[in-house]
Amino acid sequence: MSFQATSTIIIIIASVIMIILEKIFPYKKNQKLIREGFFNDFILYTLFQSYILGLIIFGFLNYLYSFTGVEHYRILANVPLWAQIIFFLVVHDFYIYWFHRWQHNNKYLWRIHEAHHSNTEVDWLAGSRSHAFEILINQTVEFAPIILLGAAPEMAIIKGMISAIWGMYIHSNIDVREGWLQYIINGPEMHRWHHSDDDNDEFKHNFSTKLAIWDWIFGTAFLPDPRKRKPILYGLKDTPEYPIKYADKVITEIKTKNIKSPKAIYLLPYNFIEIIFLSAYEYLLQHIVAFRRFKKV
Numbered sequence: 124m125s126f127q128a129t130s131t132i133i134i135i136i137a138s139v140i141m142i143i144l145e146k147i148f149p150y151k152k153n154q155k156l157i158r159e160g161f162f163n164d165f166i167l168y169t170l171f172q173s174y175i176l177g178l179i180i181f182g183f184l185n186y187l188y189s190f191t192g193v194e195h196y197r198i199l200a201n202v203p204l205w206a207q208i209i210f211f212l213v214v215h216d217f218y219i220y221w222f223h224r225w226q227h228n229n230k231y232l233w234r235i236h237e238a239h240h241s242n243t244e245v246d247w248l249a250g251s252r253s254h255a256f257e258i259l260i261n262q263t264v265e266f267a268p269i270i271l272l273g274a275a276p277e278m279a280i281i282k283g284m285i286s287a288i289w290g291m292y293i294h295s296n297i298d299v300r301e302g303w304l305q306y307i308i309n310g311p312e313m314h315r316w317h318h319s320d321d322d323n324d325e326f327k328h329n330f331s332t333k334l335a336i337w338d339w340i341f342g343t344a345f346l347p348d349p350r351k352r353k354p355i356l357y358g359l360k361d362t363p364e365y366p367i368k369y370a371d372k373v374i375t376e377i378k379t380k381n382i383k384s385p386k387a388i389y390l391l392p393y394n395f396i397e398i399i400f401l402s403a404y405e406y407l408l409q410h411i412v413a414f415r416r417f418k419k420v
Contacts (some may be wrong), residue, residue: 126277130284137288141247141295150298150311150353151245158244160252160367160405162398167406169251176255179359180262184270197273204275206399211274211282212333215265220337222261223330226375227256234413240407241365243358254413269378289333294318298349305346309335314346319354320361 142156199207226236235254242249265286269279293314301310309331317329328345331337338344359365 127280127319130280134284134287138247139292141291145246145296148298150296150315154244154246154296158246160242160244161248162402163405163409164242164248164252166403167402168253168283169248172255172258172406173251176258180259180266183263184267187267188270199272199274202274203338204278207274207278208281208285211269211278211412212285214268215282216331216333217337218264218330219261219340220330220334222264223332224343225360226257227330228387229256230417231349237359237362237365238409238413240318240320241359241367242318243356243367244296245294245315245357246296247291247294249318252292254410256323256413283400285333293332300349306339307334307336309333309338311351313346315339316347316354317356318357320356320358321354325354355403364412368405 145156145216147155172225199210202210223236226232235256238252239250239257242252266279268274270281293309293311295311298312299310299312301308301312304310305312313329313335315333316325316375321327325345326345329335329338330343335344
């Protein structure tokens with residue numbers, strides 16, 4: 124079995140574990156697995172977009188590989204794999220912290236980031252919803268150094284696997300209490316506040332992805348006692364022009380029909396195709412809306 128196939132299996136197993144833990148130890152109780160935007164996030168963002176953008180990104184990186192000649196120096200060739208993993212995790216995470224923070228403070232970059240905040244339910248799958256331009260930028264920056272610095276051949280696969288699993292973890296609906304580790308390692312305890320859409324500005328905190336230490340060092344950490352306070356709302360309630368819920372309206376209409384087993388309706392070809400079609404329409408609108416005109420003040 125190839126290393127890439129093994130990493131894919133590990134990601135699938137991790138996602139199943141996340142789903143199980145969300146049911147056993149939910150942060151927000153009674154949250155459904157097939158929630159609003161599920162098909163959009165799973166089929167369009169997780170499967171379709173990840174595959175297409177992967178081809179584009181690594182096609183571009185292979186061009187850089189052959190064009191620049193930097194890889195011939197093989198700067199990291201003799202560095203142990205464990206040290207390469209730590210190096211790329213820390214350096215890329217530092218970049219992500221500052222780019223993510225910039226996105227929240229720049230009206231143009233926010234337009235390609237708001238998709239990530241549009242989910243009204245945050246779970247293991249919610250982190251997959253990101254505008255294609257944002258993914259192109261971040262994953263190019265993530266994988267270019269790995270290829271150009273002559274890292275181990277399996278390094279890109281390992282880094283991608285860790286990023287995928289960690290992304291599921293920090294968005295998961297799991298009631299995790301990391302204690303003092305939350306000052307170093309990021310988790311859902313902090314990151315769910317970043318997706319908060321309450322009336323305050325909690326979403327302007329907790330920009331870290333893997334290492335929470337950046338937020339504590341640079342003064343953007345926000346972590347109230349979860350026994351006393353939790354975020355109530357998620358999403359973009361102040362952005363009514365953001366397109367969501369097309370496919371979910373159809374699902375609701377289907378469920379309200381006189382059917383003995385509403386869940387079985389997803390298996391009917393006609394309804395499933397209709398849901399996928401509307402999810403694709405929703406996906407396209409969520410990309411196009413990033414280029415809408417700014418409101419005059």
